[in-house]
Amino acid sequence: MADARARLLSLLSLLQTPRLWPGTELAHRLGVSGRTVRRDIDRLRELGYPVHAEQGGFGGYRLTAGTAMPPLLLEDDEAVAVAIGLRTAASQPVAGAAEAAVRALGKLLQVLPARLRRRVDTLASSTVAHPFSVATPSVDPDALVLTAAAIANHERLRFQYRDEGRHVEPSALVTYGQRWYLLAFDLDRDDWRTFRLDRMTQPVPTGARASKREIPGGDIGAFVASRTMQMAPTYPADVVIDAAAADVVDRLGTPPPGTLTDQPDGTCRWLAPPDTLEWHALRLASIGLPFRLGGPPELAAHLRSTAALFQAATAKPIRDNPFTGQVDPPERLLAHVEIVTEGR
CATH class of the missing domain: 1.10.10.10 (Winged helix-like DNA-binding domain superfamily/Winged helix DNA-binding domain)
Structure with missing residues (x-):
């Protein structure tokens, strides 16, 4: 028996x-x-x-799927992967997923052997969220699960995307820049496409089998990242920062993107790789050091417009200021804001 x-x-x-x-x-x-x-x-x-x-x-x-979910059998590595995935889901922008992920994680941790719980805790404690997380549109969790099932079952998928019908062979789900993307082969366009899941509606598996296709380049994450970058104009940047490279490198990340070299006058020059204007501005703001912009002109214009928004936001007094208990004069507010750009 x-x-x-x-x-x-x-x-x-x-x-x-x-x-x-x-x-x-x-x-x-x-x-x-x-x-x-x-x-x-x-x-x-x-x-x-x-x-x-x-x-x-x-x-x-x-x-197959039934009327009720039967118990699942998970190998050790699978159980650890599910636990880490549930921790991640609790912080992902999926509508209603955080609470459900916490409940599911509690049930899983209750039955995990001590040795596996230690592995989960070790991995979780070694993972740090990106400091530039921003609010993003929510993804329908049902659409996310349905799309994942279509990928697992090698099944073709139909859905609406920006009010246009699409017929694809789904390949992978990828999180990039705090968003969910579907990488799929578009049958009508005979080419690979990436789709933001928050813009997908009415996904329906067709029942037809999807073909096995090789991802261009073989790296799914790199392919989605390159396609995403192509959706918005990108520019390289030339920046001189008033500090030594050793004092800047940690603020840009290790290794820093592009090249960072010391200059004879004690400053350093950062040649940043192509990126969006918004991301360049975010990186420059995060440095927290005076800098001078050599180019491109588009980034200089973007920084000026961003500086104007901040200046306008601080030019008018805030009545009943909850931090000071009084009306703050504009001079006091503007004293904390200094944005210097050298455009062309």
Whole structure:
């Protein structure tokens, strides 16, 4: 009986991998006959697991969705990955996901062995959120789950994107810049495309099988990042910062993007790689040191307009100031704001 129970758990673990399992392969994996596999399949169905059988030479068994979610069997690495993923989901901009992720994580940690809980805690404590997190549009969690299922099942997907119908073969979900993106092969345009999930509506799996395609370059994350950067104009930047490179490098990140070299007069010159004007401005503001901009003119104009917004925001007194209990004069507010740019 103990062997039968262990075999049943092994069979369930195999079936929880989303694919079609031929009966002969299951029998080989479990070291039993095809008749025993069929008997074990019937036993799983009696326990409430919806195991679907497909007949024919290319048939087999697969675990499908049922009316209730049966218990899942997870390997050690899978359990740790799920726990880390739930921690991440709690801070991702997915509507309603934070509370659900916390509840699910609590249930998982309750049953995790101590050795796995330590691994989860170690990984979590070693992970630091990006300091420039910003509010982003929410993603429909149902659309996120449905899209992920279509990817796992190698199934084509239809959805509306900016009021336009799209028909794709989904390949991967990627988080980049605090947003969710779908990387997919667009069947109507015969090319790879990236889609922001917060702009996708009415996703519907078609049931048609998706082809296996190679991602250009082989690196999904790099491909999505490059496509995302192409959506907005980017510019290199030439900046002289009034400090030595050693005092600036940690503020830009290690290693810093582009090149950072000391100058004879005690300053350093930063040649920043192409990026959006908004991101350049954010990086320059985060340095917290005086700087002079050599170019491009577009960035100088952007910094001037941003400085004008800050100046306008501080030029008018705030009545009933909650921080001081009185009306602050403009001179007091403006004394804390100094933005210097040298445009062309």
